[in-house]
Amino acid sequence: MNTTSSSPLGPDVRSLTFDVSVDNVVFGFDGEELQVLLIRQGLPGEDMGAERFHMAVPGDLILPEEGLDEAAARILSNLTSIKDIYLKQFHAFGAPDRVFDEKDREWLTKIRRYPNRRVVTVGYYSLVALEDYRPKPSSFASRAEWCPLADIPTLAFDHNSIIKAGLEKLREDVVHNNIIFELLPEKFTLGQFQRLHEIILGKALDKRNFRKNVKRMAEVVPLDEKQAGVLHKPAQLYTYRRQD
Amino acid sequence: MNTTSSSPLGPDVRSLTFDVSVDNVVFGFDGEELQVLLIRQGLPGEDMGAERFHMAVPGDLILPEEGLDEAAARILSNLTSIKDIYLKQFHAFGAPDRVFDEKDREWLTKIRRYPNRRVVTVGYYSLVALEDYRPKPSSFASRAEWCPLADIPTLAFDHNSIIKAGLEKLREDVVHNNIIFELLPEKFTLGQFQRLHEIILGKALDKRNFRKNVKRMAEVVPLDEKQAGVLHKPAQLYTYRRQD
DNA sequence: ACAAAAGTGTTGGAGATACACCCATGA
DNA sequence: TCATGGGTGTATCTCCAACACTTTTGT
Numbered sequence: 049m050n051t052t053s054s055s056p057l058g059p060d061v062r063s064l065t066f067d068v069s070v071d072n073v074v075f076g077f078d079g080e081e082l083q084v085l086l087i088r089q090g091l092p093g094e095d096m097g098a099e100r101f102h103m104a105v106p107g108d109l110i111l112p113e114e115g116l117d118e119a120a121a122r123i124l125s126n127l128t129s130i131k132d133i134y135l136k137q138f139h140a141f142g143a144p145d146r147v148f149d150e151k152d153r154e155w156l157t158k159i160r161r162y163p164n165r166r167v168v169t170v171g172y173y174s175l176v177a178l179e180d181y182r183p184k185p186s187s188f189a190s191r192a193e194w195c196p197l198a199d200i201p202t203l204a205f206d207h208n209s210i211i212k213a214g215l216e217k218l219r220e221d222v223v224h225n226n227i228i229f230e231l232l233p234e235k236f237t238l239g240q241f242q243r244l245h246e247i248i249l250g251k252a253l254d255k256r257n258f259r260k261n262v263k264r265m266a267e268v269v270p271l272d273e274k275q276a277g278v279l280h281k282p283a284q285l286y287t288y289r290r291q292d
Numbered sequence: 293m294n295t296t297s298s299s300p301l302g303p304d305v306r307s308l309t310f311d312v313s314v315d316n317v318v319f320g321f322d323g324e325e326l327q328v329l330l331i332r333q334g335l336p337g338e339d340m341g342a343e344r345f346h347m348a349v350p351g352d353l354i355l356p357e358e359g360l361d362e363a364a365a366r367i368l369s370n371l372t373s374i375k376d377i378y379l380k381q382f383h384a385f386g387a388p389d390r391v392f393d394e395k396d397r398e399w400l401t402k403i404r405r406y407p408n409r410r411v412v413t414v415g416y417y418s419l420v421a422l423e424d425y426r427p428k429p430s431s432f433a434s435r436a437e438w439c440p441l442a443d444i445p446t447l448a449f450d451h452n453s454i455i456k457a458g459l460e461k462l463r464e465d466v467v468h469n470n471i472i473f474e475l476l477p478e479k480f481t482l483g484q485f486q487r488l489h490e491i492i493l494g495k496a497l498d499k500r501n502f503r504k505n506v507k508r509m510a511e512v513v514p515l516d517e518k519q520a521g522v523l524h525k526p527a528q529l530y531t532y533r534r535q536d
Numbered sequence: 537a538c539a540a541a542a543g544t545g546t547t548g549g550a551g552a553t554a555c556a557c558c559c560a561t562g563a
Numbered sequence: 564t565c566a567t568g569g570g571t572g573t574a575t576c577t578c579c580a581a582c583a584c585t586t587t588t589g590t
Contacts, residue, residue: 065309068386068412112410116386140384140414142312142360166356168312168412170384224468239541256544257580280540281587483568500571501553508551524567525560543586552577559570 067162069169070120071107071207072135073214074128076178076194077231079240082247083194084211085183087127089155089204090190102151104204105211106189107169109160120172128183128192134230135172138217139210142168146206155204159188173214175230197247222248229267229288237275237283238262267291311406313413314364315351315451316379317458318372320422320438321475323484326491327422327438328455331371333399333448334434346395348448349455350433351413353404364416372427372436378474379416382461383454386412390450399448403432417458419474466492473511473532481519481527482506511535 074085086103106127110119116137125131144166147153156163183192197215202208221227222245231244242258262268269289275282318329330347350371354363360381369375388410391397400407427436441459446452465471466489475488486502506512513533519526 065409066312068310068312110386113388115388116384116412119386137384140360140381142354142363142414144357144359168360168414170386170412220468224464237542254580254582255542256582259543260545261579275542277589278541279589281542283542481569498553498555499569500555503570504572505551519569521562522568523562525569527569538590540588541586542588544584545582547581548579550577550579553575555573557571559568561567561569563564563566 065165067109067160067165067167068116069107069109069167070116070123071105071141071169071171071210072120072124073105073171073173073211074124074130074133074176075173075215075218075231076176076181077240077244077247078178078194079233079236080243082197082244083178084197084200085128085130086193086195086200086203087185087189088191088193089188091158091188102155102204103195103201105207106192107207108187109167116170117172120170124174126187127185127189129186130176130181130183133174133176133181134227135174136221136227137170138173139171139213140168141171141206141210141213143206149205152204169210171210171214173218175218175227177231177233179233219248219250226267232288235271235273235285235287237285239283241268241286309409311353311404311409311411312360313351313353313411314360314367315349315385315413315415315454316364316368317349317415317417317455318368318374318377318420319417319458319462319475320420320425321477321484321488321491322422322438323477323480324487326441326488328441328444329372329374329427330437330439330444330447331429331433332435332437333432335402335432346399346448347439347445349451350436351451352431353411360414361416364414368418370431371429371433373430374420374425374427377418377420377425378471379418380465381414382417383415383457384412385415385450385454385457387450393449396448413454415454415458417462419462419471421475421477423477463492463494470511476532479515479517479529479531481529483527485512485530 076083076085085106087106089102089104106124108123108127110116114122117135120135121131124135146169147156147167153163178194185192200208200211228244228248232241238259241262242253242255245258246253267288267290268286271285271287273285275285320327320329329350331350333346333348350368352367352371354360358366361379364379365375368379390413391400391411397407422438429436444452444455472488472492476485482503485506486497486499490497511532511534512530515529515531517529519529
């Protein structure tokens, strides 16, 4: 008895209702550069020959009985099979014209019951060591891949601005919290660690000063192991050990 | 096609509809303590003898054609007549059981067309010099008043947690941005300025060091004016002048 | 031998912290 | 005269920025 169409107060539900979605901006680091997890929109049955489907950040509508954080995790896992990662809400996007492009609407017609309904979306960002997560597409994602931040094409909806906002938030959080470790592989060199900082912060850092600071972090501990197979002096490997 | 419960045509639609609201946590400073702007829920026609209406933060549903920021400003102005203030989005709240209390539901029945619909709300916070803003209730607010942070009663919905989250965000932003000036009256003493910092940051600061830091802020300029009518040495007054 | 990244200390300046007493006013 | 907050300086320490050369490996 409790919702929409049975309400005594009138029929004009369409314009007084919203869908709520979640979009996940997942950053990954491969030791070289920062990447973002993108999906290619496409239904399982469809011929994928045509390249007309769009790339987007993995996102979808939330379910009626589901919290936002919960939805973010479920949706990411549904579309890319990546799960159990740190997901942090960073902003809600609700411009009435978020979705205006003709091809976006066309796509929505295929997957949504009410494709014209206004959608407010909540952005989450996440950080992973890229090598630990190989995305596998499913549901309405025909592909799911890491894409270098520099090479991101024009995406569906307002996803380019969502990524931009997520990156800004990431930068803030890296400076003030210890979020950056989520992005590192289990074993990493100080070179990678520094490169990661430089990429996220967008500026060069002094090697000696950087290493001095790292030495003061109790969480970063050296291993009894060195890099091998590289064509230069092999680097000491470190790992991150959470403090009590 | 794997895992998902949502078919290509999207998840089950019946109840898949939401309202979206905005809640404004407005902080004010009176030179002594930090306060929050609250409204008392009540319809204009109703007898206000009974004290059974609840206090809440000023918030309401967004309109179909309206952006989130826009809605926040409109709603605040509608309910309290306070306008043209700095409003910053800080978090979206979407727990499915955000509204579960019987009296909350009862109240919604009076003002909402679809009182049982799930509501996802977006929190905004704001900062003002309390003395510059005297709230005037209207719409479904029967009262609108400043309430000291320490004396906040149990509020409607999840508004206590929303305030808490807003305060945390405020603290962050005070440290890293220059947001704090929004909270000060036009003319202020360094004592007030320091007290405000201490209240927001939740810790005591050294007076001499604090004043040293203030002297280095070009935006804080002394006036040709002193406090009067106080029962101690009158303090120099300062003002905030935005830099180009 | 060469290329490529790893690794390593010192110095100077700026900003943070710690700390105690006199001053001007209203009652 | 007393109570109340206003107002002031110095010494130390920690953190940050700037800066150049040697080492180890693979080819």
